[in-house]
Amino acid sequence: MFAFILAAVLAQAPVAPSEPGPPEPDAEAPEAAPPVPISALPPATHELFQRIQGRVAQVRIIERRSGTRSSIGSGFFVSAAGHAVTNYHVVSDMVIHPEDYSAELVLSHNPEPVPVRLVDVDVVHDLAVIQMDAPVGDFFALEDREPPQGARLFAMGNPRDLGTTIVEGTYNGFIQDALYERLHFSGAINPGMSGGPTLTGEGRVVGINVATMGNQVGFLVPVRYARELLARALKEKAADPQALLDTVRTQLLDNQERLTERLMEAPLPKQALGGYHVPGRWSPFLKCWGDTPHDPEVPYTVTNYQCSSEEDIYLSSSHRTGVVAYLHQHATTQKLGALRFSALYSALFSQDPDAVEATRQDVTNYRCKSEFVDVDGLPVRAALCMRAYRKFPGLYDVVLRAATLNAATSGVDTSLTLAGFTADNGRKIARRYLEGLSWTK
Missing domain, CATH: 3.40.1000 (Protein Transport Mog1p; Chain A)
Incomplete structure (x- = not known):
């Protein structure tokens, strides 16, 4: 029985020609795409993280009477003079109740918190600039080039006080018909990551983490607002509490x-x-x-x-x-x-x-x-x-x-x-x- 089936299958199989025939007149063999140089490929996530993690810090808001943390967020350095960008909502207690709250940064290379002062804010776009006294050797240069939709991005921050974290996601452009401009980031932005940067594989910041709806739906502040705020902050020293309220x-x-x-x-x-x-x-x-x-x-x-x-x-x-x-x-x-x-x-x-x-x-x-x-x-x-x-x-x-x-x-x-x-x-x-x-x- 097995031999009969095998014979039937062989009888139906096409017979290969003994010699290759001439090619079709119009057929052309597709040319292979040239290999992409390794230098042109985006870096692996761990390489990007290792290269820039020192530019990202945890922001701690301290309640003065108890001397303990009342909230946390993230920030990232944007100048050699120690300026860092974060969200306004991370430091809002310092604006509304300056007598009760202060802020400090926790750096990746230094376990001891570093005090910071609040320099300027943009309440409409939920941004703030803080500054520590010590200079920094590694920081982000803020540009304003929108990536193509679908580009791979990386959000960084300190989610739920678990340490500096990097999360992969996708850029999906501006939110349509929004009252306040926001970018749509398809990735996990969790509590504690507010104020951290979202960047391309080359390390170029495109937005600042600001909010999430869960289920991989995140929102970013466009980087151009951070660049405009930084330009003002570089001309100023820390503002007194009343001046900050007047600014808001x-x-x-x-x-x-x-x-x-x-x-x-x-x-x-x-x-x-x-x-x-x-x-x-x-x-x-x-x-x-x-x-x-x-x-x-x-x-x-x-x-x-x-x-x-x-x-x-x-x-x-x-x-x-x-x-x-x-x-x-x-x-x-x-x-x-x-x-x-x-x-x-x-x-x-x-x-x-x-x-x-x-x-x-x-x-x-x-x-x-x-x-x-x-x-x-x-x-x-x-x-x-x-x-x-x-x-x-x-x-x-x-x-x-x-x-x-x-x-x-x-x-x-x-x-x-x-x-x-x-x-x-x-x-x-x-x-x-x-x-x-x-x-x-």
Whole structure:
């Protein structure tokens, strides 16, 4: 049986010619690609790490009363004079509470921590420059050349106090439609790596580790902002605490001015919601969602439409700012009478909108002014509320609450939240926002 099968297989196999035939007339043998010189290949990860690990350090924030660490981050040297770049959020306690916190660096070649002073900050882009007194012999030169998308990158830092670590990942370009510029790094950036560099295989810094969403989704500050901050810091010595607060305040004021101009110059699109039009996606940096919960036992329907900036500015562990967000709720019923719907509608209006994170040490209580206004023939009840920043005079969180009053069993309740704006700009944006309300019936 085996012989029969073998014979059948052999009978079907092609017979090789006894001599090679002539080549096809148009066929050409492919030329082999020339070998890539070893010098042109990116270095192995361990070679890169060994070459530059002395340029990266751990940043420790020290609570003065106890003399112990309160938080950690990373930094990297950028000048022979001992300047290092890190994140603002790593050293924010030194800005907000300078009497309670100091900072030190832990170097790879020196187990003893080295005190550092805070020289300058860029709160909008989450960067800071610190400096130690001793000079350094090895540091990064900050350039500004964007790598091609898909390039292999290496993030360095001190994750979870485990020592200096290097992580491979991929460069995926700028985050589209972001309010504050960020680079997308597909790699693991863990707590403690904030402020460390992300670089190419040649050792060229392209970004500064700043945040992560987990699952290999990391974010970097573009290196050009660090280069601009360093240029200022090289001209200055350590700033006193009040000067640093004034710097942060100026940067926040400039940022909200840019945001206000951006919003006021853009047309305010209208979004259909029930029998109304409401402000839609006002700017590309806003992300919008809609939803209608379905519960057959509830005798009314509330459809939500909301837009918000997905990024904010970190001021301290308890205080965020630089936010634009709004929420529309269209309520309607065919089962409730006018009186019961009025009670429901009043309850919606009395709800507090999602507040931007802050504590009593950061902001005052809200002060509100309520009035009835006419928006192109549509009666609206509106309340404008503001709370002041305690450490940054002239800045406020602004909340506008408004509800249409033209129908007995339907209406739109809306809220606008602006964090870190002047009172004048907050009112200006709120007025423009109200103009986006209209009734289509």
